[in-house]
Amino acid sequence: MQSQTDSYSSSANDTPAHQQSIFRISPLIRLTLLCLYVSLTVPLPFLAQVTAAPVPPMLLWLGIGLGAIALYGALSERVILDEQAIGVTYPRWVPSFFRKGWSLPWSEVQDLKCRTTGQGGLVYYFVSKSGKGYLLPMRVVGFARMVKQVEAKTGIDTTDIRPLAQPWMYLILLAVTLILLLIDAWTILTAVNQY
Template identity: 40%
Template structure:
């Protein structure tokens, strides 16, 4: 048993699009003295966003690992890893927005946030529940897909508007 679950493509695309929609116009809007700095910062920020959305969950015969791939793990040192025999419980916590997140509890009482934004979420939960023996039937995605679909559409509209204004300015 070995499986890797990256972040869901809709969520990844939406977060990258949001970054681009908010940051792409800045070099054009900035005073001329700041424009070179912003043009240089734009790809650096994009690489950072790509690193953040590259988080993945790895399930193996020995346990679960949540973290980032090697190319960015040195930069983003967050993550966690547990052997299957260390996992004791799942604890639900209500968020301030009314959603629910779940924490994986280990034998020592430490808590680790269970990823709820992964691709093939149902398969991930099935494999996690089967291996740990914990009931995962009450666990769902942290937010419904329509919220990311709406945000992705709004980002698309913003990017299209920015492109249209840029083309209009070039032709003027």
């Protein structure tokens, strides 16, 4: 997979023109997580109606809709690299209190440290000269190319840095999610016919 790269000419305030590389979350990951969300939540209002649950189905639909918007916003993350800095941004419609981006000038990067996750995987943090940590996004398209750019800008050896999850893992999850969606369709049809 190749990263989506956009070149922008410099603004009137910038003297030299520079190139920005923009890396977005993999479409496979976005599709898989959105489908999984739908498969886990959409049957709930139907089941609530059939079982006469104390929570009204309309309230569940509202919650599901808001959750879908929040998930889509979180999956709209973009990593931007240019000559001056690396940064993580979100679309303007995503409130900053929900998902806050960050920017770190290359001159402030002191190190790239790894940490073990609760599931046994490895994540990496940029450590700034002030000691603050910035999580290196690992689910973007063109991750290897992004890491090479990081190495070129910082001089930090990135040879051993690998993505958190391989594409085949998400393909398996997507296949399981599609099976779950079929079960959901059967569950919803059964619930509607019984009502």
